[in-house]
Amino acid sequence: METMKIRISALSYSNTFPFVYGLEKKLRSNVEKINFEVPAVSAMRFRDGEVDVALVPVGALIGFDSDYQIITDFCIGSRKEVKTVSLYSNVVIDEIQTIFLDTDSMTSVALVKILAKFFWKISPNFIPLKPDYQVKMGEAVLLIGDKTFGKSSQYHFTTDLAFEWNKFTNLPFVFAVWVSKPNISMGFIDDLNKSLEYGLTHLSEVQTYFDLPVSAEEYLDYLTKYLDFELDVQKKEAIELFQTYQGKLLE
Numbered sequence: 001m002e003t004m005k006i007r008i009s010a011l012s013y014s015n016t017f018p019f020v021y022g023l024e025k026k027l028r029s030n031v032e033k034i035n036f037e038v039p040a041v042s043a044m045r046f047r048d049g050e051v052d053v054a055l056v057p058v059g060a061l062i063g064f065d066s067d068y069q070i071i072t073d074f075c076i077g078s079r080k081e082v083k084t085v086s087l088y089s090n091v092v093i094d095e096i097q098t099i100f101l102d103t104d105s106m107t108s109v110a111l112v113k114i115l116a117k118f119f120w121k122i123s124p125n126f127i128p129l130k131p132d133y134q135v136k137m138g139e140a141v142l143l144i145g146d147k148t149f150g151k152s153s154q155y156h157f158t159t160d161l162a163f164e165w166n167k168f169t170n171l172p173f174v175f176a177v178w179v180s181k182p183n184i185s186m187g188f189i190d191d192l193n194k195s196l197e198y199g200l201t202h203l204s205e206v207q208t209y210f211d212l213p214v215s216a217e218e219y220l221d222y223l224t225k226y227l228d229f230e231l232d233v234q235k236k237e238a239i240e241l242f243q244t245y246q247g248k249l250l251e
Contacts, residue, residue: 005032009054013145022199059107082162089140
């Protein structure tokens with residue numbers, strides 16, 4: 001009988017480079033293709049059945065049918081600050097009237113709306129970000145991923161959304177998790193876990209394998225001080241609470 005070929009979608013940001021390195025170096029069997037995409041596209045491909053396994057933003061899970069499972073011991077998460085999901089403005093939060101949204105990640109969009117409504121107690125207009133955006137007084141912009149490197153110096157205020165979530169809930173935050181369709185074997189899931197762990201335990205090799213958006217020293221600092229890749233009990237609790245607030249946004 002022909003062995004099923006697994007189609008995988010991972011994310012294209014530098015915070016996933018350890019995962020990508022592990023996949024490319026250790027996950028060889030039964031893989032048809034690995035696509036590297038922005039979070040929203042990875043989620044769409046999984047939802048539409050174009051891939052079998054994907055690293056998807058947790059904000060997209062609420063839109064999936066029930067036929068998915070979270071499958072690995074790893075995630076893209078943060079205990080407090082994350083550094084690369086931030087709101088930039090030239091006014092304090094209470095004076096923000098409009099927020100431009102980087103729509104590459106449904107999670108970050110939902111998170112800033114949750115914080116605005118339930119924590120900051122403000123009601124700004126939310127507008128999808130355009131390439132030629134300019135932030136005026138009373139406005140702010142949500143940026144994620146590699147686009148945030150070097151941005152803080154351009155604005156008076158930088159608000160780290162993971163840090164704000166931690167202040168609000170006393171929990172870490174999870175931005176993306178690995179999911180699969182139910183027909184994926186336990187053997188493959190075990191191989192995937194081992195591949196991801198390999199990447200996370202070989203960070204010095206990761207630094208030289210990829211073209212980095214910042215210096216190798218700054219990148220290692222980002223991976224080790226701001227990101228936390230273990231999908232533990234607290235992070236699972238954070239996912240559930242985040243989804244509860246997502247539901248409240250729709251009420």
